[in-house]
Amino acid sequence: xxxxxxxxxxxxVLAQHxxxxxxxxxxxxxxxxxxxxSRRFAATLQGRxxxxxxxxGKWLIARTDADPVLLFHFGMTGSLSxxxxxxxxxxxxxxxxxxxxxxxxxxxxxxLQGLRLLRQDGLKKLLGKLGPDALRISQKALLEGLxxxxxxxxxxxxxxxxxxxxxxxxxxxxxxxxxxxxxxxNALEQREAKAIYREMxxxxxxxIPTGRVPPRPSWLTGRRDxxxxxxxxxxxxxxxxxxxxxxxxxxxxxxxx
DNA sequence: CGGCGTGTTCAGAA
DNA sequence: CTTCTGAACACGCC
Numbered sequence: 001x002x003x004x005x006x007x008x009x010x011x012x013v014l015a016q017h018x019x020x021x022x023x024x025x026x027x028x029x030x031x032x033x034x035x036x037x038s039r040r041f042a043a044t045l046q047g048r049x050x051x052x053x054x055x056x057g058k059w060l061i062a063r064t065d066a067d068p069v070l071l072f073h074f075g076m077t078g079s080l081s082x083x084x085x086x087x088x089x090x091x092x093x094x095x096x097x098x099x100x101x102x103x104x105x106x107x108x109x110x111x112l113q114g115l116r117l118l119r120q121d122g123l124k125k126l127l128g129k130l131g132p133d134a135l136r137i138s139q140k141a142l143l144e145g146l147x148x149x150x151x152x153x154x155x156x157x158x159x160x161x162x163x164x165x166x167x168x169x170x171x172x173x174x175x176x177x178x179x180x181x182x183x184x185x186n187a188l189e190q191r192e193a194k195a196i197y198r199e200m201x202x203x204x205x206x207x208i209p210t211g212r213v214p215p216r217p218s219w220l221t222g223r224r225d226x227x228x229x230x231x232x233x234x235x236x237x238x239x240x241x242x243x244x245x246x247x248x249x250x251x252x253x254x255x256x257x
Numbered sequence: 258c259g260g261c262g263t264g265t266t267c268a269g270a271a
Numbered sequence: 272c273t274t275c276t277g278a279a280c281a282c283g284c285c
Contacts, residue, residue, distance in 0.1 A: 058265095077262095077264095078264095092282090110282055112264060113280095149274085157264095159264095166263055169263085246262090247261085
């Protein structure tokens with residue numbers, strides 16, 4: 001699932017527990033801890049207090065009262081949720097942070113990413129590779145990021161250009177802005193590029209309270225899984241193809257060329 | 258058994 | 272240097 005709206009939801013889950021002390025860290029699957037042994041990972045975090053968490057793109061930055069910083073990346077199947085003590089465990093729960101009165105559980109089926117501890121210089125290096133966060137980027141910065149003659153879909157998916165957009169969000173934004181995903185980003189008219197910026201903000205604002213890209217029938221996302229899917233706007237048959245290496249859905253009538 | 262997928266990274270090629 | 276492709280990671284679903 002996780003794109004910006006999902007990760008922002010996980011950030012809010014964690015923010016509920018700002019100031020609480022981590023009593024115990026249970027690493028149930030060492031495969032999701034990157035760059036440290038389970039033992040060192042747990043020992044480093046136990047006893048620390050969570051501070052207000054931050055987010056950049058799809059990274060959740062869980063600061064505590066000491067270094068190093070705990071980073072979460074949710075890959076395609078990760079999540080973070082709060083559970084009362086003693087709630088039955090699930091098999092894909094990989095890491096459990098015990099806090100007073102309950103626990104935070106990091107769940108991840110496919111384990112494509114995971115958790116890591118970074119010192120300040122490591123965090124700087126990581127963030128330095130990412131473009132501005134999609135919620136905070138200026139229109140000017142986005143337009144500059146669209147230089148180069150790549151497909152617009154590839155440019156918006158590139159975390160070095162803008163951080164936080166994934167496959168579903170990009171398809172949704174391009175559909176609303178009426179731009180075909182294979183258009184060259186540097187061949188867009190000014191008003192088209194501005195439409196992308198505007199629709200991106202609208203989609204994000206609507207998606208964040210839901211904590212996901214909502215599969216509403218009035219959204220492209222609500223149709224993309226169905227075969228013979230129809231455009232919610234014009235009822236044309238939606239097209240499906242691999243663009244920029246990912247499954248892409250668009251309306252050939254609304255999104256010309 | 259084969260193909261697919263809301264993500265990232267890397268090698269290799271053009 | 273830029274851009275693109277395919278593979279790899281891991282695992283359930285169809």
